[in-house]
Amino acid sequence: MRLLHTSDWHLGRSFHRESLHEAQHAFLDHLVHVVETERVDAVLVAGDVYDRALPGLEAVALFDEVLHRLADLGVPTVFISGNHDSARRLGVGSGLIQRAGIHLRTDPGAVASPVLLSDAHGEVAVYGLPYLEPVLVRERYGLERGGHAAVLEAALEQVRADLADRPVGTRSVVLAHAFVTGGAPSDSERDIAVGGVAGVPAELFDGIDYVALGHLHGAQTLAPHLRYSGSPLAYSFSEARQRKTMWLVDLAADGSVAAQRLDCPVPRPLACLRGTLAELLTEPEYGEFEDCWVQATLTDPSRPAEPMEQLRRRFPHTLQLLFEPAEEPTDRAVSYASRVRGRTDLEVAESFVRHVRPGVELVGRERDWLREGLEQVRTDQQRRAELAR
Secondary structure, eight states, X not given: OEEEEXXXXXXXXXXXXXXXXXXXXXXXXXXXXXXXXXXXXXXXEESOOBSSSSOOHHHHHHHXXXXXXXXXXXXXXXXXXXXXXXXXXXXXXXXHHGGGTEEEEOOGGGTTOOEEEEETTEEEEEEEEOOOOHHHHTTTTTOSSOOXXXXXXXXXXXXXXXXXXXXXTOEEEEXXXXXXXXXXXXXXXXXXXXXXXXXXXXXXXXXXXXXXXXXOXXXXXXXXXXXXXXXXXXXXXXXXXXXXXXXXXXXXXXXXEEEEEEEOXXXXXXXXXXXXXXXXXXXXXXXXXXXXXXXXXXXXXXXXXXXXXXXXXXXXTEEEEEEOOSSOSSGGGSOHHHHHTTOOHHHHHXXXXXXXXXXXXXXXXXXXXXXXXXXXXXXXXXXXXXXXX
């Protein structure tokens, strides 16, 4: 069975205020073309269809159009909701839409109800695990405590129980939206940490023939059966060196997997340039980047006058300007963004406490209070978001 694995479309998202509507439309055209030309048997979309819970009309129109085109091809498509999606909104009309071969899996209570596909070698059970926010699904799974690993393990227990009741030789596919340990993140993914812990062990998915992962924006292979497709477009300059692709997966009769990466259209290359303003404006080596979306980091010892205006004369698509003097006189010159980049909310909070209380380290109970406080804030935000949806 031939599967096309994609995720993290983030329909409606912009790139540093540049509209990506046409680029996202071009990607969806490309996806439909691949489905046709590569004789794909089923499409798997592992979450974050939209960029926000209340998507704009243009984003909804893109989604509606691709649903019609996939339904017209008669190719089954399985979607799950991600942490950016509103599960309730994305799942509206799922029962009716399913009649057209479009399967929207957004209900945490239905993880053990697979989409059943078949080929000459028998059935393939496709299980959709939407993004599972621990504070909202623990009770449903009979858990008093626990984070991402605990709720995902509980969901997979239900999947395995259903699979055990199916005929011997039934192959299994799982779609999941999570941060699996060993994956490499980008700057453009929304943090899903609870109490400072976001990762789930890859071993949770042992025994599943293929796991189509979403959430991380770089295409990655954690194991032959365990892959992130990544986002089809770059959504931050941290993705400048990423090759944006989809996975074309061939699932054999014995459940073994062969996969190849298919490139996605690139609307405009990204370039991260670094140097003094004079160097960037005059050095011939930067000429190849004049038509790119540019992030420029200036190393001048003092801030030049009107740097963005000057840069855009040579690089008209400059979108982001950073300042990092080659010789910084004090730590105060380091931007707040630079100091917190790559750190969790808990680590930032601990650093603040140490700053205002120098020489006094956090004791175990105080660290627990911080962790519990952050989790409570996250819980309140999730509940307000669900009520708003």
